[in-house]
Amino acid sequence: MTYCLGIQVEEGLIAIADTRVLTGHETRISKKTWVHQTDTQAMFVMTSGLRSVRDKVIANFEEILAMREKPFDRLFRAVDVFAGEIRKVAKEDKAMLAESGLRFNLHAIIGGQCGFDRTHKLFLVYPEGNWVEVATETPYEIIGNSGYGKPILARSLHYYDSLQYAFKLGILSFDSSRVCAADVDFPIDVMLYPKGSFQVIEHRYHEPDLREISTWWQDRLRKSVQELPTEKVEAAFSKLAQGEPP
Numbered sequence: 001m002t003y004c005l006g007i008q009v010e011e012g013l014i015a016i017a018d019t020r021v022l023t024g025h026e027t028r029i030s031k032k033t034w035v036h037q038t039d040t041q042a043m044f045v046m047t048s049g050l051r052s053v054r055d056k057v058i059a060n061f062e063e064i065l066a067m068r069e070k071p072f073d074r075l076f077r078a079v080d081v082f083a084g085e086i087r088k089v090a091k092e093d094k095a096m097l098a099e100s101g102l103r104f105n106l107h108a109i110i111g112g113q114c115g116f117d118r119t120h121k122l123f124l125v126y127p128e129g130n131w132v133e134v135a136t137e138t139p140y141e142i143i144g145n146s147g148y149g150k151p152i153l154a155r156s157l158h159y160y161d162s163l164q165y166a167f168k169l170g171i172l173s174f175d176s177s178r179v180c181a182a183d184v185d186f187p188i189d190v191m192l193y194p195k196g197s198f199q200v201i202e203h204r205y206h207e208p209d210l211r212e213i214s215t216w217w218q219d220r221l222r223k224s225v226q227e228l229p230t231e232k233v234e235a236a237f238s239k240l241a242q243g244e245p246p
Contacts, residue, residue: 001183002048002144004032005170006109007153008122008134011163013111013193016170017046018144018178020185033189034058035200041071042198043078043112044191048144049105049127050097053089057106060085073116079123079131082110087129107143112193112200120195142173148180149173163194175214186210 001022007014021030032054034045045061047054061082072078086106094104108125122134124141134141136159142150150173157169167190177184186207193200 001181002032003146003149003174003177003181003184004046004048004109004143005149005153005173006046006111006122006124006134006141007157007166007170008111008120008136008139009157009159009161009163009166010195012195012197013044013120013122013191014163014167014170015044015046015109015111015191015193016174017189018174018184019187019189020183021051022183027183029187031189033191033202035191035202036062036065037112037198037200038071040115040198041078041112042193042200043075043110043114044193044200045082046109046143048107050102053093053097053104053106056089056093057082057085060088072114075110075112075114075117075121076123076133078112078114079110079125082108083125083129083131086125086127090127090129109141109143113196113198120193145177145181145184149177152176163192167192171210171213172217175210175217 002018004017005015015033017032019029019031021028030051032046032048036043045058064081064085086108090104097104104127106127109122110125111120111122113120122141123131124134124143125131139159140153140157152173153169157166174188178186186205188205190203190205191200
């Protein structure tokens with residue numbers, strides 16, 4: 001499985017991807033992110049799904065970029081071309097994969113900004129090759145193992161939060177997934193895109209790098225539960241003390 005998170009706030013974009021890849025009964029580490037940038041174009045891609053499909057789509061997309069005389073002027077045009085490559089690879093490989101019991105399941109998160117874009121953008125691309133732009137009302141998207149890391153984002157993230165605040169939430173979202181899901185783990189690759197910079201900053205974290213944050217968060221959660229208002233809780237326990245039937 002995979003954990004890839006894309007966040008869009010007013011100040012820019014954040015992308016976090018784990019590196020655990022399952023191959024049969026074995027696990028290995030492999031990068032799930034890809035970056036392309038020029039003076040007037042910056043974009044990143046994260047993927048979940050079959051590694052062979054991902055590598056083929058990325059290779060085809062890289063070749064298209066290399067052959068273009070001019071960079072894309074709008075990010076959605078690049079997303080449309082990437083989605084077209086997913087449909088192309090599906091025509092070539094989907095039936096054969098199905099015969100082997102494998103599902104064509106490539107999802108992608110694409111973010112960045114091109115020269116004519118007024119601001120940075122974030123997109124979700126489906127295995128069928130269709131795509132949607134991530135809205136500011138719900139300014140994040142997760143592909144892969146999404147269940148464990150989503151609640152903290154849904155409760156705490158807003159479009160007008162700072163880039164640093166959103167990054168902290170992203171780390172905690174990943175940490176929740178890592179603790180609960182056996183197929184999500186360190187190291188993680190992080191990409192930061194400050195609005196209008198046309199530069200994607202990349203960084204890799206290993207488990208010791210974020211251990212202090214994980215421990216602090218776990219301790220704070222326990223303390224917060226202990227400090228919850230108790231009036232309504234005690235109402236139920238009072239019946240127990242009085243020997244009332246349930």
